[in-house]
Amino acid sequence: MTETTSAGRETAICETPAAEKKAWATTWLGALGALALTSCCILPLVLVSFGVTGVFIAQLGVLYQYKWITFALSAAFIGYGFYKAYRPIPAAVCADGTCARPMNRTLMRSILWVATAIVAVAMIFPYLTPYLLSY
Amino acid sequence: MKSLHLALAVVGTLATFPASAAEQRINIGVGELTCPTCSYTVAAAMRGVPSVEIIDFTEGEEFGTGTYIVAFDDEAADQDMIVEAIRATGYPADIVESGDS
Numbered sequence: 288m289t290e291t292t293s294a295g296r297e298t299a300i301c302e303t304p305a306a307e308k309k310a311w312a313t314t315w316l317g318a319l320g321a322l323a324l325t326s327c328c329i330l331p332l333v334l335v336s337f338g339v340t341g342v343f344i345a346q347l348g349v350l351y352q353y354k355w356i357t358f359a360l361s362a363a364f365i366g367y368g369f370y371k372a373y374r375p376i377p378a379a380v381c382a383d384g385t386c387a388r389p390m391n392r393t394l395m396r397s398i399l400w401v402a403t404a405i406v407a408v409a410m411i412f413p414y415l416t417p418y419l420l421s422y
Numbered sequence: 423m424k425s426l427h428l429a430l431a432v433v434g435t436l437a438t439f440p441a442s443a444a445e446q447r448i449n450i451g452v453g454e455l456t457c458p459t460c461s462y463t464v465a466a467a468m469r470g471v472p473s474v475e476i477i478d479f480t481e482g483e484e485f486g487t488g489t490y491i492v493a494f495d496d497e498a499a500d501q502d503m504i505v506e507a508i509r510a511t512g513y514p515a516d517i518v519e520s521g522d523s
Contacts, residue, residue: 332462343512345513422465422490
């Protein structure tokens, strides 16, 4: 029960429910980490530009000092997620057609790539701010 | 045609007089600017007040502080409105004399 892409990589893989849960948890934690990285700098600017105000805006800015910790955690989660999403499937697995619940890796890969893009933008944006924005 | 000339004369006369509203300039000191985009976030909050324009921003000697030179129309806004707009986003702000930081 495996689908095969043109590149020959299966997009569905048999996992035990526990392993599948772990892979998805890692993926979502990576995505959450990516959002957390945007929350110090990009998010407050966007919110204020749209007229949203509140004391929390300044509190979000304080998160900038934890940028490297957040980056390390999200990179670790995303890295592990990529390993689970792209690792080659042993030939014997699913060969007998016993794979009852194949894990869909296409969605997982999409989430991981989007999270990676958000992390990259969130890390680069503060350094580009003086060139992109004006007072 | 005569009325058109009259209307143009009136418009021309009005244009020669300065508007009654006056542009004011103040310096606002802001703290807790701890991230690279914080100063832009504060600027965006100030621009939410009608007629406000940010003329300049200089970082203070102490980390996380900065001073904005802000221009506004005193008929559309006052300095308390601008300071309150900043404080509403959680950043401490006060009017400072020029030269203070």
